[in-house]
Amino acid sequence: MPLASSPSTSKRLLTLLSLLQSRRDWPAPVLAARLEVSARTVRRDIERLRELDYAIDATRGPDGGYRLEAGSTLPPLLFDDEQVIALTLALRTAGSLGAGVEEAAERALGTVSRLMPARLAHRVASLAHTSSRTGAVQADPAVLLRIGESILDTEELRFDYASPDASDAPHPPPVRSVQPHHLLLHGGRWYLLGYSPADADWRIFRVDRITPRSHNGRRFSPQHVPGGDPARFLAARFKGSTGADDWPCRGEALLHAPLAEIAPYLGDGTVESVAPDRCRVRVGSWSWGGLAAELCRFTVALSDVEPAELRAALSSLSERAAAGAATADASG
Structure with missing residues (x-):
């Protein structure tokens, strides 16, 4: 034959x-x-x-x-569509590794983008609207691409959203409709940042809870995120702030301990030595109660606490702790 x-x-x-x-x-x-x-x-x-x-x-x-x-050199490789999408996502989030490979990843991404088939170029181009922070991707790539296409086409996105409290609601949650603007990676999860015309405000959604529905074809005019930086806007919301990327509650105190005993465990704050056995700490939190608890993590004496709201929160925390201890003594 x-x-x-x-x-x-x-x-x-x-x-x-x-x-x-x-x-x-x-x-x-x-x-x-x-x-x-x-x-x-x-x-x-x-x-x-x-x-x-x-x-x-x-x-x-x-x-x-x-x-x-495997050979002694890396020859040219061929990738299928799914591999190209996975490779693009990995290269776009390479900065989150903290390994100094950002520039090399950007060059590799440019090479992949120039050589990929036209049928993938439009879909993958939508992933340019991402911003990376530390963490690993925990979302369906198909959903990420769907959202990215809506961002690129400035088309409203309709989707079902699995809120944690949705199971307790008497009726199914309504279909969400937002104007998608940015995909961001923060703390190990992907988030959609979009503007909700119904709420006349910006909203943040976890991508792993999104199930897209069919497009309605409604276009929108892109808007600027408040402050101009989507990543900082998202970080501010996680800190409980509706404005700048900063904690809404900030305070300071003198900790009766050497700087070397405090600095390694301070986290998001600053510390300066004022004496061999004293250091001044400046920290922030989403609430005054949370800030008081942050300072009390250190089992050392406190003094010179500012501002007054923080002193009041420390007093309240002390009273609640004393009441809890008294309850335990009574039950014993």
């Missing part, structure tokens, strides 16, 4: 390489059948790939075959 007309040598080599990357072992007759060429042509194509520094071993056995192995 004559073989069908074979594709050009270059196209056939790319197809052969893609097959070799897809599984470990390929019997020679199977490769010949997949490529619709003779076994002799397969052998010649294998030799051409070896000349391009691909390490391909011949396998023994009744049929004989080939196996793609």
Whole structure:
């Protein structure tokens, strides 16, 4: 039975390489059948790939075959659509690794973007609207791409949102509709930052809780996030602030301990030494009660506490702690 007309040598080599990357072992007759060429042509194509520094071993056995192995250099690779999307996401979030690979990742991303097929270029381009913070991606890439496409096309996004308290509600939660503006990675999770016309305000949604619905085709005009920096806006919301990226409650106190005993455990705050056994700490929190508890993490004496709201919160915390201890004594 004559073989069908074979594709050009270059196209056939790319197809052969893609097959070799897809599984470990390929019997020679199977490769010949997949490529619709003779076994002799397969052998010649294998030799051409070896000349391009691909390490391909011949396998023994009744049929004989080939196996793609790791070589001394990294030759050109082929990726399917899902691999391209995964690679793009990984490169865009490389800055979160803290390993000094940001510049190399940006160059690699540029190479991938220039070479990817046109059918993927539009979808992957939408991922340019991301901003990375520390953490790992915990969202469905298909949902990320869907949101990214809506951002790129300035099209309202309709979706179901699995709120933590939704199971206790007497009725199913309504379908959300927002104007999506940014995808951001913060603390190990992806978030959608969008403007809600119904609420006349900006809203933040966890992407892993979003189930997109069909697009309604309604376009919108992009707006500027308050403050101009989406990442700082998101960070401010997590701190309980509706304005700048800062804690809404800030205070300071003199801790009766050396700076070396306090600084390693301070976290988001500053400390300065004022004496060998004293240091001044300045910290922030989402509430005055939370700020008081932050200072009380350190089992040392406090003094010179400012402002008055923080002193009041410390007094309240002391009273509640004393009441809790008294209750425990009474029950004993």
